Amino acid sequence: MGWFIINKQQAEIDASVKDRAGLLSGALQRELDTQLQLLALVAESPRMDLPVSKTSFGETARRITTRLPNWEQVRVTNEDGEVVLAFPPLLPSASRKVIDQESHEQVFRTNTGVIGNVVVGARGRAAFAVRVPIERGDRVRAVLSVVIRPAMITLILQRSGLPKNWSAWVVDSRDRLVSATDGPGFEGRPSAEFAQAKGSGRFDVQGIGSLHTAEASLSGIPWRVRVGLPSAEYERPAQQATLLLVLASGAIICLCATASFLFYREMQVRAAEQESLANWQRMDALGKLTGQAAHDFNNLLMVFQSGVEGIERRRNDEERVTRLLGHMKEGLSRGKSITRRLLSFARRSNQGAEHIELGQKLEEMSPLLKQALNDSIAIEIRLPDDLWPIQVDPAGLEIAMINLLTNAREAMAVGGLVTITARNIPEAAFEDKKLKGPMVALTVTDTGSGIATSDIERVFEPFFSTKADGGPGLGLTQVHGFVTSCGGLIKAASLQGHGSAFTLLIPRSNAIGEASDGSLAHRELPDCILIVDDTPASLESARLALEGLVPTLFTAGNGVEALEILKRETGIRGVISDIMMPGMSGIDLADELAKTHPELSVVLMTGYSDRLEAGAEVAIPVLMKPFTQKDLVAAFLAVRSSKADYTNVIRLERLSQIEG
Template sequence: MNPDRPAPPADRPIEPPRSDDAPFPAAPGHDFAVRRRTLIALLVAAIVLPCVYVAAMAYSDLSTREADATDATLRTVRVAEEHALKVFDMNEALDARIVDLVQGLDDEGIRANEAEIHAKLDAIGGGYPQIASVSIFGSDGDLLTSSRFALVPPVSISQRDDFVGIRDGRVIDHVSRVMYGKVSGETVFNMGVARRDEQGAFAGIVSVALRPGYFSSFYRDLLGAASPMAMGLIRSDGAILAYYPTRASSPDTIDAKSPFGLALARGSEAGVVRIHSPVADDNLILAYRRVGSYPVYVSCGYRTSAIWAAWYRHLTVLLLSMFTPSIALWAVIWLSLRRLAAEEEAWERWQAEASMRRSIESAYRQSRKMEALGNLVGSVAHDFNNLLMIVSANVQIARRRGAAGFERELSAMERALKSGQSLTRQLLGVARKQPLRNETIHVGRWLPACRELLRASLGAKVSLVIDVNDDVWPILVDVAELELALINLAVNARDAMPNGGRFTVRARNIGFRPGEGFPLDGDFVQLSLEDTGVGMAPDVLARAFEPLYTTKPKGMGTGLGLPQVFAFCERSGGLAAIDSAIGAGTSVHLYLPRALAAPVAERPAPPRPDVVRPQHGLRVLLVEDNDEVAAGTEALLQMMGHQVTCVSDAAGALQRIDATRATGAHDEIGEIAEGSPPPFDLVISDIHMPGTMNGIDLAEAVQQMKPKLPVILVTGYAEELERARNVDVRVLSKPFDIALLERMLEEIRRDQAPGSRPRGNVERDTTL
């Protein structure tokens, strides 16, 4: 594309500094980067080294505590194993003595000597605190005699597991589960052996009932009241025989799937495992040992919560002792970094003052240049509008007078007028004095409809590609200005690709948030127009925004294309940006704001009523400072049958209106008194006029009168139209369409007819 393309504002060139504005040289000894790196390295070391030391010490301390806990459980479980072994060995010896005592006696013989055997049983087991009772049972499970009763009650254990197991030869049942003993009258577990008759047949059992509380008391005395350890006596199938400390809701068996339960199932003799114990309600380091050849194990578990609690206490002391001086060191280094940053900032401010002054001067010169160009363009456009108005009015006069033989010349003048109007529109757009008629459009449906318009602008050698999805957001723009922008870009692309190429139009949704580096925030639709042309050099790209700047040959370009594109995007609330390089083509990106409302569905225009020519003319007060424009407009109005009075400024217009109202006495039926000047039916005024009052001031003053007069304002400036929208008037833009003026006048005539209802002055032509 050619240079009528905008570059982003950040790409504006800055004039080179003058010799007396050269930057200050760096001061010796102010190597801020080296000092900053040194301080940061010290700060990192002051943080990392204590942290590494604390982590190593904490890990070592935790490992040591776990090792000490494991050693403590192993030592303690050995003591408990020796104690349990002595108890079970003694019980086995007692069972053997009792078996020898009743050897050769059958059940009836034992019952016959019940009193004597009871005394001996009481003497054998009565002196041991762990023994609750010593009993002899017959082959059918009936109680024969016991150390607890001189005369035994009728008790049978024929269905009890330990009796059935001993009878059937199961080793594990020689030590029973914990139960409530019917003979002993308390909670016990039994250790029994079988009795045999002379033929070796099963003759019953001898059972010694042991108190679990005896073992719990021993474990309490062994560990101490505040010990973090727990001890237990467990049968090889996981049944708990005794445990300390006891809990009311503790289970009575070990979980078979726990590491300890699996070790019992394997028949392991001893070991150390880590488990979560529901019995202790904690995680444990558990050491266990088998009690001799008996189906019983002793266990000792160390609570890991106690290990962690002690470790946390030690870690707290370690952290306080290590990080208290470290924090002071960090604060010193941090303050040094802050002071260094403050010194560097002051140094940079000192260094930047000269370049800042140069940048401000350059930006000021550029702003003044653009302002001067804008004012120049606006003034030229205003004067050019007046010239076009004169020509347009006289062409209309010639046509209405039926100038025969001049049809070709008049048509040529009308075509020239349209070209002049288009050029004026571009000039006013660049000068930001062209009003925008914004409406919401759907990009995905609107762009394909412009295909033929773009093809006509590109020519036959350039292929057109439109890549737009239907999910692109609607945008709020002036459709005519957008079409003009696309035509300008298409024409530039055509000139940049004399041998043909490809012109691609894409659209996508994009959002910018504060802090992302884009000059705008919010949701936008990005229209990207890309060509495969020769591209632009950096110096040309930097000036692409400037009005009247062009690199095209004389007569080929006006220098208003890309400035119009950028001014349109900026006034629409968006931005235009450009990417280009020599030989790489050019991409122009138009960022247009997303519309919050959906596009309004198009409705068929209502049929226009036939224009009814007025039966009598209106009395028009024409206010225009340009004599030639006033003469042409007056001639047109008179040809339409209206009476016209011309004044050159707003003050003169008010005087004429006041004069007609002051001297125009009316009779009772509203007729004008004889000899009084007639009142005006409406005022047609230019907005831009010399003097203290402009056309809008005049319209506001007229609106205060009773009754108020309808007003038609004529202008070529957008900023004046913005103010005119707040006044109840009709607006025409220069050069205006005579047919539109006729319709306005006809509406005013109908509104002033007797019995008519005013419809309000809402019709406006704001297309400049």
């Protein structure tokens, strides 16, 4: 029995080490695949169309390396392996030839992206290259590469959750050391200098000693990952068993204690592995989500690409230009819809909430709701005439209703009925102390298969799904986030085999609905406006959009520069500022202007703001990019209507001068 236990424990340790190696290889595989995909997107960019402009390449590479600090250098090389363009530029004394010719030739041979072997450069520093083809037409024209230091791989190994006394290292196809958790300075050298093989999965590692290891290979990348634990720890069960056989009765007590300790440790290891697997499944679901978003955005980019090329070819064809501009405007609307849906997953505040008449809104959404179902499912909307208005983000409401109806459709494979009802609920009717004020209860009921009792409490958990195809399980989570962000609550009820009902408790709106007279677009903007944005392209676009509409325009790249311009130019009447800027943000700038220039009309703009999403209160209008001229006019009108009129007010100091 003693030897049986020893063999079983060592087999479990072997399995654990092998699992660790597999987990690490999977993590490295995903990271390297991500690097290839990111570089491939850059290679497909029109900025990489040959011949590549040196200025355009430098600006593109500078932006990329700023966002991806692991990309130490970006290069374009020709078929002969000569560096044509590089950022940062190569030193005059540096060689123009690619060191890793093998991977460079492989790109031209296979027409696919590759991960190169680790090499040591002229300055004695190790690195490896990620290469993708720049393909135009039917063949590879050049190669786009990035140089990455092994420190990126070391960071992944160190953050993998290995036990403290375990070690891991990576070798390339030439058996050279890429990176290791222990052993800096050996990168790019033969792995035998770092870890000498002793047979049967054992290695003598520099500065560590003997390790019992397991190895796993990466798919499509000729790299291998080795993970090891100290041989003494691996042989410890045999030593303990020998001692137990010698010590008789005391050995039995020691054996029980050891077995309990090992079982507890094994349970911890398995729990950690299960958690890692669950995290990877979540990442896979998010990957599918972002993949769909990328697909939709690529379709929109195609609309703009075709529109730009069509206008360039036939600038004098007014009918064709008008039609293309119409398609591009429609693409803008679709792009804004996609970003709203993506942002709704992380939305924590009720930004964008409006006064909504639910009956009118559902009637407008009727075609969209029917598209979420199918021809075999009927939909019925029953709302009382005295239903209160609600205060929510209209885009969030649309997404929530589509998610609920999509779930209902999947629960009714053979058809059925979806019923949408609503009722007013006064504040006194709530037992839940989290809810404040009167609410409107919006209920979506289906006649589908229902939800199991054991699952009803988990349906709002992220990535929890009962779908047979293993769907991402994010729809109801998104609905829950929407209702919570607007100060409401969602409840689920179901009878298996008879259907389900989801009730959204949404706060009542106390605002008075405003009728749109369509005249906002004809109101005048301030005659002198200062535009503030730290992104040059966005700043220039805003300036061009207002050019011709506003007599005088000033631009600033940050808040400090804006304040300096306001000191010099006294005729400025309005300020449009981006929110997310380094140093002084747009919100900080607005607060400063409220103190020093209270007469100015200030409007903020943003594509996304973490401060707003966290619930920060801003007393001035905020425009979501992209916005129209009508939106901008409405924002300035809102600012002017909220400012006090001091036309007939005489300040005290002036009054004293008059009396004197």
